[in-house]
Amino acid sequence: MSNAIHSVSLRDSIIGFIGLGIMGKPMARNLLNAGYPLVVHNRSRAAVNELVGLGATSVESPRQVAERTEVVITMLPDSPDVERVALGPDGLIEGARPGLIYVDMSTIAPTAAVHVAEALAEKGVRCLDAPVSGGDVGAQKGTLSIMVGGDEATFQQMQPIFSVLGKSAVLCGPNGAGQTVKACNQCLVAVTIAGVSEALTLGAKAGVDPAKIVQVLSGGLARCGILENRGQRMVRGDFQPGFRVRLHHKDLNIIRQTSRDFGVPLPVTSAVAELFATAMAHQRGDLDHTGLLTVIEEMAGIEVRTVET
Numbered sequence: 041m042s043n044a045i046h047s048v049s050l051r052d053s054i055i056g057f058i059g060l061g062i063m064g065k066p067m068a069r070n071l072l073n074a075g076y077p078l079v080v081h082n083r084s085r086a087a088v089n090e091l092v093g094l095g096a097t098s099v100e101s102p103r104q105v106a107e108r109t110e111v112v113i114t115m116l117p118d119s120p121d122v123e124r125v126a127l128g129p130d131g132l133i134e135g136a137r138p139g140l141i142y143v144d145m146s147t148i149a150p151t152a153a154v155h156v157a158e159a160l161a162e163k164g165v166r167c168l169d170a171p172v173s174g175g176d177v178g179a180q181k182g183t184l185s186i187m188v189g190g191d192e193a194t195f196q197q198m199q200p201i202f203s204v205l206g207k208s209a210v211l212c213g214p215n216g217a218g219q220t221v222k223a224c225n226q227c228l229v230a231v232t233i234a235g236v237s238e239a240l241t242l243g244a245k246a247g248v249d250p251a252k253i254v255q256v257l258s259g260g261l262a263r264c265g266i267l268e269n270r271g272q273r274m275v276r277g278d279f280q281p282g283f284r285v286r287l288h289h290k291d292l293n294i295i296r297q298t299s300r301d302f303g304v305p306l307p308v309t310s311a312v313a314e315l316f317a318t319a320m321a322h323q324r325g326d327l328d329h330t331g332l333l334t335v336i337e338e339m340a341g342i343e344v345r346t347v348e349t
Contacts, residue, residue, distance in 0.1 A: 050141075051200050053076070053110040055076050055109060055112075055113060055201065056109035056113065057078055057080050057105075057112075058116070058125055060080060060088065060115075062281065063172070065087045066180040067113075068091055070204050070205060071201070072094050079098075079108050079109050080092070080105075081098070081100070081104070102125045102131045102132045103131060106136050111141045115146055116146040117287065118146075119148040119152035119294075122146050123152060123156060126144070127159050127160075132165075133159065140164070141165070141168070142166070144167070144170065148169075148171075150216040150220045153216045154215050166190070166191065166194045167194075168189065168215075169188070169215060169217075170187070170188045170209070171222035172187075176282035176283070184206035184207070185207065187212050187217075187218045187222055188218045189214060189216050189219060220298065222291075223291070226291040226294075226295060227306065229265075229288075230292060231308055232265075233266055233333075234312045236333075237330075240274065240333060241333070241336045242340075244342060251275050270330045273328075274333050280328060281326060284329065285319045285326070285328070289319070292312070293313075296310065319334070319335050322335065
């Protein structure tokens with residue numbers, strides 16, 4: 041395998057994929073369906089076995105993924121997970137060679153993304169932080185919005201792969217910029233979920249059918265992705281996770297730390313973060329993040345409907 045892979049198209053490259061959860065597994069499946077040879081690694085075996093059945097190759101460590109591929113993609117829960125997989129014992133850095141491209145599509149702290157990129161750059165690895173928005177539905181349909189931090193040349197080279205995973209990919213700036221924009225995204229999504237939850241609770245407590253509220257609000261200025269993609273499910277009390285409360289709670293901690301780093305007050309987001317913390321304290325971390333509705337309902341004295349997980 042050439043050390044100068046930066047000079048060739050990635051269209052037929054071997055891709056490594058680490059992290060096969062709610063988001064990662066359908067993303068990896070889409071790459072397989074698009075014809076990319078795939079090498080996979082995950083802590084639990086069920087998802088690995090499923091993808092191997094579809095044609096992927098399984099290896100035992102991130103180091104082995106790096107050794108066998110030209111592009112490595114990770115989709116992991118948090119900053120420490122990414123740092124361990126990328127830089128830890130038997131990690132990507134131990135199998136890295138000049139020209140390898142590493143794309144982290146997890147949502148982590150911008151400072152962690154920069155740290156990983158700088159460490160791997162010493163091995164000649166080119167890094168992009170490329171977190172996504174669109175949830176499990178976007179991952180399944182290949183319609184994710186991808187926000188990227190890194191250099192222009194590597195971003196352009198990754199376009200064929202990004203086009204399989206998402207409907208749009210935007211270079212936001214240097215390493216760390218993708219994660220900064222994702223923090224902005226998660227800030228707005230959390231606040232929107234809280235607003236939708238308050239609107240549904242207010243209407244329901246006043247005796248209006250919440251399904252009618254979703255129908256009406258979806259056609260006016262208040263329309264938003266939360267209403268469109270999750271409104272009716274919220275009304276039914278269906279909180280099967282597309283993106284879990286505990287992960288959004290983690291993201292809000294990243295947002296608040298980033299706001300402190302840059303001296304930006306976020307009074308509304310901070311209040312919503314406390315609501316997510318309440319959901320966590322009530323053992324609802326594995327609900328979909330729209331399960332925040334149950335916290336608002338309880339505060340209003342509404343009996344919470346069946347909470348599905």
